[in-house]
């Protein structure tokens with residue numbers, strides 16, 4: 312099998328010109344990180360974890376360092392990961408003060424008999440696994456302090472139901488052995504209630520992976536994504552014979568018409584086809600396959616380059 316990885320950096324409105332370059336470089340690098348893991352014989356799970364952990368460490372994205380702040384000015388992060396080989400899955404929600412929630416989600420998948428740990432239980436498990444805690448200040452960025460202030464002053468986004476340009480991150484991959492996987496990670500939405508959990512850690516909403524179909528990672532308005540089970544719904548359409556693009560258009564269209572919810576998806580099929588689709592204004596993405604790196608941010612904008 313020729314390996315494939317696709318990554319996204321969240322549904323977005325217009326991104327300022329100077330931020331756009333940093334976002335573009337970050338998303339391209341994440342795809343390169345994941346592709347290198349795959350070409351060196353790593354598994355799809357290793358690749359999506361590696362790409363997402365890279366983006367969690369990147370302050371321009373809303374996951375790990377760079378996560379948005381809740382109503383109290385704190386960071387509570389959600390993440391999930393799934394292997395299409397045996398449908399094993401791991402998720403964490405409302406986790407604080409760790410660098411890489413996606414790595415903790417993988418530990419839940421591999422070291423427990425459960426799928427999902429939250430809040431204090433997740434923190435206890437992290438400590439038992441030797442995951443270091445870090446000061447909150449290492450995750451908080453100046454940009455997100457300002458965004459919370461703005462949000463509180465405008466009180467607009469929660470009413471609107473979708474904040475654009477959040478920067479949630481995700482990856483899907485197919486490895487040389489034909490296994491698929493997904494990983495998605497987020498700080499959620501700005502000014503969210505304490506304890507709010509979105510779609511990202513919920514398997515079937517924030518992503519899904521099944522070797523018999525493919526893998527998907529989603530982004531967008533969490534409450535809408537949860538209500539339509541966006542990830543599983545999209546793969547259902549693929550199972551019914553739709554192309555990846557058709558399936559994504561159908562499920563994103565359904566979410567928009569039913570709930571006015573906007574979002575985006577990245578997909579890889581068991582055959583190695585891939586697709587990116589969104590209903591938000593833009594979505595940073597990158598895909599690596601056959602030594603080529605495809606990337607874009609705005610609609611109808613795709614660059615192709617040789618991979619290093």
Ligand code: ASP
Pocket residue numbers: 321322477478479497498499500508509510511529530531532533534536
């Ligand atoms: N889906 C995420 C959430 O609602 C946000 C995003 O994808 O930007 O938590």
